[in-house]
Each structure stands twice: as structure tokens, then as C-alpha cells.
Amino acid sequence: MLAEFRIRNFALVEDMTVSFSEGLNVLTGETGAGKSVIVTALSLALGARPAASPVRAGCDAARVDAAFRCQSPGVIKALEDAGIAPDEDGTLILSREFTASGRSTARINHSMVPLSAVRALAEEIIDLHGQYAHQAMLRLTDQSRFLDATGGAAHRALLQAMAAQHNELRELRARLQEFRDNAEALEKEADMLRFRIKEIGDLISDPGEFDKLRQEIKTLERGQDLADAVNSAYARLRASESGPAAQDSLARARAALQPVAGVSPELDAVMAQIEEADALVDAAARSLGAMRGAFESNPQRLEELQDRMFQIKDLMKKTGSGSVAALLDFKAKSAERLKSISLDEDSIAALEKQAADLEARAADTAAKLTKSRRALADKFSRAIKSELKELAMPGAAFKAELQPFDSGLPAGAAPVFLRPTGAERVAFLFSANPGEAPKPLDQIASGGEISRVMLALKSLLSSADDVPTLVFDEIDAGIGGETAHAIARKLARLASGRQVLCVTHLAQIAAAANRHLAVSKKTQAKRTVIYAREVDGADRVREIARMLGDSGMQESHDLAQKLIEQAGEF
Template sequence: MLAELSVKNFAIIEELTISFEKGLTVLTGETGAGKSIIIDSISLLVGGRGSAEFVRFGEDKSELEGLFLLEEDHPAFIACRKFGIDASDGMIILRRDIYQSGKSVCRINGKLVTISILRELGRLLLDIHGQHDNQMLMEEENHLYVLDEFAGKPLKEALKEYQSGYEKYTALRKKLSELSENEQELAHRLDLIQFQLDEIESANLTPGEDQQLSGEKEKISNFEQIFEGVQNAYHALRNEQGGLDWVGMASSQLEGISDINDQLKTLSENISNSYYLLEESTFQMRNLLDEMEYDPARLDTIEARLNEIKQLKRKYGSTIEEIQSYSAKIEEEIDSIENRDSRLLALQSELESLSKDIVLEAKNVSDIRKKSAKKLAKQIHKELKELYMEKTVFETEFTLKSANDEAQPKVNGVPVQLSKYGYDDIRFLLSTNTGEPLKSLSKVASGGELSRIMLAMKRILSNHQGVTSIIFDEVDTGVSGRVAQAIAEKIQKVSIGSQVLCITHLPQVAAMADTHLFISKKSRAGRTTTKVAPLSHDEKIAEIGRMIAGVEVTDLTKQHAKELLHQANHVKTVG
């Protein structure tokens, strides 16, 4: 649940901290007081589209911060681990700063994240539902998503199986398409890569050859300097009266007195060891000098070979290993082109077999959807009946994504266009009056009816989405009377399993609140700012009375407000 929200320099809000409780929290107040601004701030906090227009006039940035308290097994903690965010003690803190420049800085538990990560985590924490969401129901491309959400785990598992095969299917179609390209282009391609392969193979490259040749070149290029240095070192040690003779003399002198004490013995051993090491080194120098031979022709050969390797690297890869890898790749491509006809037949056969499998997987997905659609219709009818739309008929229409290409997979003899989500095209149909034909939602539902249909879906889907907090932003627009009471009861039922924050103008909904927050605005030092205050029982009566009567609240209005509260308590008690 959203436990606390802090807002600073956001629109007309100067600074505000709000604590939220479980159950149903209602936000009411005069139009323009800032109710929707609070919801906007929450929307931006969980990854909504930001803008510099939200920054309070005269300030550099807006600051938004929210504390969420969650169960330890909540999916949000899995997402945190995925993104390397430390999350413990059942808490997640989101923060977002929006600057005048339009830039946003986002943090989760103090770690800087991108807006996309904030949005991905935010959708696991909050579901914000406003009047504009009715448009989602009007757009038929969203209906498949809604149905799949309702279908839940069985559908997700079937869809995962299907998508695994679909990826192989699309990759195979792409390979087949590439192999079926224009023959002239393939002939040109074959000539090019055959030339490249011949060039690489004729070079007869050996892994590590370039490093070995570079080292040898370095030796030959510095032959005189190396030879002179080794020779001088050898003579300094081995010539008459050279260094080795003096060390040998020192070793003999110390050896004669080494038995006198331990210190002299140690010195004698050290000098003796040094003598043998130096002697061994002179043997190595002599061998090196005997082996060294200056060969200018070899230097030319090495430089020519290194230049050849350099040219190949420029064309085919930065290392010999990469060149050889490219060689293997084009060799396989040459084989595919030269054996194109047989490859085409093999791929077509493989694609045909895979098409049958993928169609079966898509049918399984479709069958689960159809079963879920019947369950969804049954539950929506039940919910709508409680919202006084008992004559309404709701159905899901299924059609195949048809394709004009006879080469496409077929379902019942009809070619279909497969997509990532199968071959179903669906739309929700509605009839609100007895005897009227089923039509698309956009053509038959009024604003008030759409609000009720949306609320019915939200009541159903809230059990499937795992979201702990739901926000309703004036979803009760366009209804009154007994329908308003039914909507109030429906929202209250949703709040039993989830924290619900609701902006409303209906007294029936306000009466259902477990917590009632009153939003007001005031002027101070020539600036307008928003204030939020929880209402006591008597203040709730006065506010509900204002919502019923408007400006003047009479004793009769207060009595009506008390009756609404009493009725709401009865509904919540009975369940």
C-alpha cells in the first residue's frame, strides 16, 4: 500500500505530506482545490509522463516521494532484485525530481534509475484509473490485453509456449526469404564471398602468428644493440681480471674463514651462490651470442607477412581469430547458396512442420481465451446486475487475423496472420437493452454506462493483477441516485482486497470511506497553495452534507448525511 506521499513545488502545491491508510480513502473538495493534482503527482511518481509545466511557478524543480509498504513476497521485490536495487524490511521508496528544463531524476530506494525502470516497478505498485481510462475500453486493440489479464496464469503459460515456437517460426521464415532472394543478387553475393574466402584461405593464417612475427621483427631490428650489449656484459664478467674472477677470489677468501663464526659462514655461502649464478649467466650469454645471426632478408619477409595480415584485418576482423571466424561464416553461406535448391526444400519442409506445431499452440491459446471470455462475461453480468444494468448483455467476439497469402499457416483451411499473441482478433460487444443487437462498446455505451462497465471490470480484474493500491479518479461521473449507491458499494468491495484512493463528487461514495481527506486551497503572500486534512466524524457529516446540498447545509441535509453514513456502515458490516 501507499503509506505516505510527499509533494513539494508541484503545480499549486507548495509543500504537502499525506499519510494514507488501508481500505477506502476518499478525497473530496471544491472544484480546482487540487484533488486531481494530487493524483497527477502520484501518477508521475510511478513513471507517468513528466513536464516542466508541473513545476511550481518561480521554483527550480518539483520533488515527489512515496513510501510503499508491501508483503515480502510482492512482485515489486522481484523487480528490485532484477535491477540490482536493495529492498528490504517490506518497504520501497520512490522519488522523482522534475526540473524546469523538463529533465527528470528518478530514484528507487536511493538508487538512480531510468524512467522506464521506474515505470515498470510503478505498475506493480499502483493502478491509476480515471475517466480517460474509459477510452481504453473504447479502443478495440486494448480488449485482447484486458481478456489476457483476466485469463491469468493458464493463458500466460500457454502464451509463453506459443511465443517460444513463434520466435523459431519467424526466424525460419526470414531465413527462407533471404534464401529465396533474386538469383542475380545471389550470384553477385556468391562471387564476392568466394573471392573473400579464397583470399583468406590463401593467406594460411595461424592463430598468434602476428604477435610472434612482431616479436621476431623487434629482435632483428635491434640486432646490433642487443648483440653489443650481451657481448659487453659477457666480456665484463669473463675477460681476464673480469668481474667473475673477482667474485671467485672473494668467495675463496671467505671460504677460508667461514668456520670462525656463523655470520662469516652465511656471507661465504651467499658469495659462493652468487658466483655460480653469474657463471651460469655467462654460459647463457655465450650460447646467445653463438646463436645470434643478422639476416636482413628475414626482416623483409616478416614485414611483408605482417603487412599482408594487416590488410586482411582491415577487411575481415581486428584479430586473426576474427578473420578465421568470418571465413567459417562465409564458407557456410557459400554452401547454402551453392546448395540453394536443396536448402530451400529442406527449409520449406521444416517450416511446414513448424507451422503445424505453432498453429496448434495458437489454437491452445485461443481456446483458453474463449473459455476465459465466457467466465468474464458471466462475472461482468453479475457485476452489472448489481450496478442496475441487469438487461445488459456482454460478449467477446473472436475473429481470425486473416492473411491474403496462401503460403501462410491455415486454420480450418483459411490462411491466418500469426502475431506474437496468436491469431485472435477480439472485441467486446454490448447490448444495453432487451432486443437490441450486440454492438461495439463505443457505439452503444453512454458515459455513465461506460463508468459502470469499467468499474465492473476493475472489480473483477483487481483479483488478477496483484496490485496493492488502486486509484479511482472521478470514475463515478455521469451517475446518480441508486446507481451512485451501487457504485459506492462496488468501490468499497474493491477496497477490501486492495488499498483504494478515490476522488469523488458523490456523497454515497464519500460515506463509504474508511478515511476521508478534504482538499482545500488558500492564498498566502499572493500565492495559492493546496492543503489536505483528514476529517473527523462531525466534519465528515458536514462535508457529505455540502456534497448533497451544495452551498447551504441545513439540519435536514446533515440528517441525510448521517443516514448515508449509517447505511454505509451497515453495508460494510454486512459485507
């Protein structure tokens, strides 16, 4: 439940803290006193967006803090989803701050969160019925929502399946239509992709090939130079008839030192070095000998490789690839794109079959949803009539009528037209007087009648909803006389076991309150300020007498006292 609400620098509120209790809490005051300002501030704390800047003139920022006490599983899950640990004693504080520059921040238990997290949490703890909720009830989309809200788990599963299948079918048909509308363009794209994939594949298949190609070109470009260098080096190392070589010189040096071998350790070491040098020269000569003939001038091969290198670089430029790896990645992505736009008849036929199967499933789900709605509508209509009887409308007729859509996604042989919510809308038909055929609610109901229908709906839905706090901003619009007693009795019963906050102009409702808050304006330091105070005892009697028309008359005081006593019997 909402335990405390603090408002600072908000519109005409300077700094106000209001405490609430379980049961029926009412806010009363003169027209324009600022009662709805409090409800507006509460709606912003719950995640609504302001229609205009709420910051009090001359202030830098406005702030609202709503403190709740609630530990339901839904609240705990919403907190966990927002990354916030639940408080041990169940305290929950929703805060919003608005700057004069137009920025706002939201917090849950002092931790900054996105506004979506606040809204998700608010849905678990409070249901706020503002002054313009009557208008929402008159919209057919909202009438469907009201009826569907009375359904159980099986009905909700059908709603979810219907929405998912409708969206999937719409997307699938859009893909098919795209194929049909863009067949020529897609075929041209497919031809280009096939050409490019083959062109790249014919030239190169992995990044390592490019390095090998570049090295072979470099080798062929210096082929004759390499061959001449190898032959010349070989001739200078290996002994031959053409002239003295390194090995000849080493052999003569070794022969010159042989006669004194073993005489001087120093010379023996030099002879060992000559032996090692001879072995190294011999190894180098053998390596060069193996290379003789490996390097040659091959202009034809060089031209072929250079042309291939040019084509690869040209493709890299055309495809915007900065490397061979990027070029091969382009090829892979082209293959994926080609697969996705394949226009062969088998692919289109497969999509058409998939769409037909999905259409059949969606039509079946819609039929089941319609059947479920019919059952709900009968039960719902009877329950609303019973609620209206308690609200001083014993002869009222009410019917939740299913009206098939005349546009949407066609499905089935008939066909039916599908939307995410099914194959039909729900229209509330109403008649306040016996003998009159029910007609659309927005065409015949007066303001007071609509208020009672809305209260009947809220009363009915609350029995299936575990939201602990209900807020009504002037649910009594257009109501007076005996009907006011019926409304007061209904609100008092609705508040049994839960918390109800109600902004009201009716003395009968105020008399039924468990906590009564009087809202008024005063001027201080040449500024208008809204403030609220709890009234009880004689103060409460005076406030209710004021609501009756004259707080100074004894008759009004006596009637106010009588209303309070009567309300105690509700």
C-alpha cells in the same frame, strides 16, 4: 498499501503530505480544486512520464515521495532485481525529482534506479485507473488484455509460447525472403569470399610463416656477400697451403714456449691460454666450414619469395589488415560469412522445412489459445453481467466476442492469420437495455455506462489480482441518482481487505469512505496553493452536504448524515 504521499513544488502544490489508510479512501473537492493533480503526482512517482514540466513556477525542482508498506514475494523480487535490499519492516519509498531544466531522477528507498525498475515495482503494489482509462478499455487491444488477464498459468503459458513462436516464424520467413530477393547479390558476395579465402590460404596459413619468409629474403639478398665472408674467414682461421692462418700462428707460439714448459708458472698459464685459444679457433673454423656452400646467390628463388611477400602486403592493404594475424582473422570471418549466406538448394530446403514445422506448431498453439479464450470468454461474460447487475444494470447484456484477424502471418491450411497475441482479437459487446442486441462498447455506451463496465472489470480482475492498492480517478463519471448508491456499495466491497483510493464527485461514494480527504485551493502571498486535509465528524458532514449542492441547508446536512449511516451497512 500506500501509507503516505508527499508532494513538493509540484504544479500548484507547495508542500503537501497526505496520509492514507486501509479500505476506501476518497478525495473530494470543487471542480478544479486539484484532486487530479494529486493522482497525476502519484502516477509520476510510479514511473509515468510527465506530459509537461510539473515544476511549480519559480522553483528549481519538484519532488514526489510515495511511502508504501508491502512485503509480498513480487515486491521482494522486484527489489532484488533492482539491486535493493528489502526493508525489514516492509517500508517502500518511491521518489521522483524533476528539475526545471527537464531532467528527472528516480529512487527506490533513497537509492537511484532506472525508471524501468520503478515501473516493475509499481506493477506489484498499485493499479492506477486514470481519467482516460475508459478510452483504453474501448481499444480492442486492451479488451483482449482484459480477458487474458483472467486466465490461469496454462493460459499465460500459451500466450508466452504464441508470442515467441510468432516472432521466430516472422524472423525465419524474413530470412527466407532475403535469400530469395537477394540471391544474385549474395551469390556474387559468396564468389568473392571464396576467391579471397583461397587467395589468402595459398599465400600464408599462420603468422610464423611471414617471419620465416622475411628472413629467407634477407638471406638471399646478401647471399654472395655471406658466402665470400665465410670463405675468407675460414681461410684466415684454418691452416692451409694458401698461406699462414690463425691456427699456424698459434702452433708456432706454442712451439716457441714448449722448451721452457714447467719453468715459470706465469708462462705455463700463457701456454694454457694459447691451448684454449687454439680450441676456440678450431671450433669457429669447423662452424665456418659447415657453412661453406650454404650461402649462395639464387636470383630465381629470391624473385619468387619477393613476389609472394608483395602479394601478402597487397592483400593486407586490400582487406584493411594491419598485420598478418589480422589478415588471417579476416579469412576466418570471411569463412563464417560464407557459411551464413550459403545458397545451395539443401540449405534453402532445410530453412523451408524449419519454417513449415514452426508454422504448424504456431498454428497449433493459436488453436489451443483460441479454445482457452472461448472458455474464458463465456465465464468472463457471465461474471461481468453479474457485476453489472450489482451496479444497477440488471437488464444489461455483455459478451466477450472472439474476432479472427484478417491480416498477419498466414499459417495452416485454412489459413489463419497470426499475431503475437494469437489468431483473434477480443471485442466487448454491450447493451444496457433488455431486448437490444449487444453491439461494440464504443458505439452505444454512455459515459456512465462505460464507467460501470470499467468498475465491473476492475472488480472482477481484482479477485484474481493480489495488487494491494487500487486507484480510481473519477470512476463515477456520468453517474448519479440510485446508480451512485450501487457504485458506492461496489467500491466499499472492493475495498474490503485492500486499499482503494478514489477521486469522486458523488456524495454517496464519499459517505462510504473509511478516510475522507477534502482538497481545495487557497491564495497565500499572492500565490495559489492546493492543499488537502482529512475531514471527519461535523467537517465531513459539511463536505458531503456541499457535494449534495448546499452545505448551508439543514436538509443537505441531514441527508449527508443519512448517507454516512447508510454506508455503514455496506
